[in-house]
Amino acid sequence: MLSSVEILPDCLTYSFVIRACGALSAMCYGKLVHGHVLVNGLEPDLHLATGIIDFYSKCGLMDDARRVFDRIVKRDVFVWTAMIHGYLQIGDYVEALSMFSNMKDMGLKASIVTWNAMIAGFVRGGLVSDALREFNQMQVEGVRPDKVRVKDTGLWNAMIVGYGIHGHGKEALRLFHQMQVSDVRPNGITFTSIISACSHAGMVDEGRRCFNLMVSDYGIIPYHEHYACMVDMFGRAGQLEEAYEFIKSLPIDPMKDVWGAFLGACRNHRNWKLADIAAQHVFACKDIGKDAGYHVVMSNIYAETGRWSDVAKLRTSIRDGGLKKKTGFSWIEVGDAVHTFYTADKSHPQSDYIYALLSSFEADDYPFNLVETGSSW
16 A cells, blocks of 8 residues: 555565564465565565565475575574574474574574574474473573573473473473463473473372363363373383273273373383283274384283294284384484484485494494494484
């Protein structure tokens, strides 16, 4: 409307409009606005360019966002953060890490908003170990988790996970209580995180209280993740009968993660009778798909108890059903590049050199011989 009269829109006007397009995922209108910005020569404005990048990110158009980013001559931490957040939103964690590393190489210090984006992004993607790594690095760089004043549930959840996965249940509970009195309302992921923290720390009573609090005070309906965490908590504490009774009392049909947590606990505590029950249920779950992980666990249990005919039946079932165990991977950041490795992986361009270096390690020079043990990165 403004462009039809004497008064022309400025950078601030375009910033408001492009952000509205992003919030509504109005791709066509947003591109039209960006076209007007280009025609009027306003894209070099850093605040406006950041808004355009944010718009393309919210629409999942990261190639377009990257083109805008690459045209910016002098970038601040906010425009870097917009790109990092965009890659995290589409699950491109390798590129997000690369951008984060490049930003620091340029001499820019990550803001609390950047840390928030990194940690919360990894948590949303279920990459807890990566979230924990960033959580720890945030503290190394002088940002104390209990001093963070960001109204973002994801960051609080990530910090609770960070304490919990290291067995610091009391610290996780302290942070949870801080969250309760802050302006941030706990969500379902928060309670998954705090119950898991209680599980790792062996704090069964506290975990049970948090589960009840979730329902009674916050009105959050438990999902399979919460039930699986509760079963894992009982199982770690050796309370297998209580875990079994808890599963039988659930108002929904338990999925594979619930029975899988129980199966793992039965194996750890060598209760073969309950393990058999757990296996029967987990194999019957509709969501088990082509994952052979639980079949392998049960096969190992049968082998430990000398039930070789059952081992053979399971292995036949795995083969005939086309089941496969999910492959894990590791990654390492070197300079401004992120390198990803799988077990016995030879796809890396420097794999010959890497294997040669591993082969050069001798048992008397190194704590363990990587080649002889068959270990890999």
